[in-house]
Amino acid sequence: MPTSPPSQESLPATLPAPCPTQPVAGRPVGDDPPVFNWTPVPDAARYRVQIASTEAFDAIHYDELMDRGTALALEAVLPDDVTTACWRVRAETTGEERSAWSDPAHFAVAAATTDSGKEALRVDASPVPLHPDSQDTPVDQGAVPFSWEGIPEATGYQLQVAPSEDFASPSVDVTVDQTTAVTLYDVLSLEVTAFSWRVRALFRDAEPGPWSDALSFAVAPPREDEDALATEADDPRSTARATGPVEQARTSGTFSVTVALITVLSFVAVILLIYFAG
Numbered sequence: 001m002p003t004s005p006p007s008q009e010s011l012p013a014t015l016p017a018p019c020p021t022q023p024v025a026g027r028p029v030g031d032d033p034p035v036f037n038w039t040p041v042p043d044a045a046r047y048r049v050q051i052a053s054t055e056a057f058d059a060i061h062y063d064e065l066m067d068r069g070t071a072l073a074l075e076a077v078l079p080d081d082v083t084t085a086c087w088r089v090r091a092e093t094t095g096e097e098r099s100a101w102s103d104p105a106h107f108a109v110a111a112a113t114t115d116s117g118k119e120a121l122r123v124d125a126s127p128v129p130l131h132p133d134s135q136d137t138p139v140d141q142g143a144v145p146f147s148w149e150g151i152p153e154a155t156g157y158q159l160q161v162a163p164s165e166d167f168a169s170p171s172v173d174v175t176v177d178q179t180t181a182v183t184l185y186d187v188l189s190l191e192v193t194a195f196s197w198r199v200r201a202l203f204r205d206a207e208p209g210p211w212s213d214a215l216s217f218a219v220a221p222p223r224e225d226e227d228a229l230a231t232e233a234d235d236p237r238s239t240a241r242a243t244g245p246v247e248q249a250r251t252s253g254t255f256s257v258t259v260a261l262i263t264v265l266s267f268v269a270v271i272l273l274i275y276f277a278g
Contacts, residue, residue: 020088024202
């Protein structure tokens, strides 16, 4: 498998890191071949995916550049004795820009899993959603950060975002590994300004836990116009263009006052000359 040269590995991360969404939470892979998915990153042209036996990624079984949602036959890349695998992903541009690696996500190899007949411990407690909520200022619709208090025994979480609290048609329905924070980029509709969200814990060998209470939050359109105005204001030439008419008006006013004053003084001097000459 192709790998990046050491020089590329040493480059600083300039993009936000994606977040693995499938497969995660240590659960068996149900698709054959499985489909790997992650949250998109703005300006990313491709993604690099690695699969290993451990979180240290010291023995990498798969290392490849791929587009989002590319299918992969695991039996072709994992040794027969591997029962649980880890994977991670990072974003890259067509140039040399890239993100940091995501946190590792875990999944079980379906062919190697066995049913022990014992359901793993599940805590009937829901995560506590923290942000965003209705008390916060509206968040940028193009980049919405979510965070919650985790459940110690959870192997992952399911996050839903909807335009109403009934969650009948969620706008977002993703699963993540053991992280308790995720930022979603450019996934919420620009036509809706208020959303609700909730989260629940996932367990490897048990049913998901209960949903948390729903939190509502407001969103604001992406600040592209504000950023453009700020950029123009930071440009000295743009600033000069913006202030030019004002400065010109001030200069013209000063000039007019000066001309008027000279005219008055000239008139007074002529009167004085006539008076003394007579």
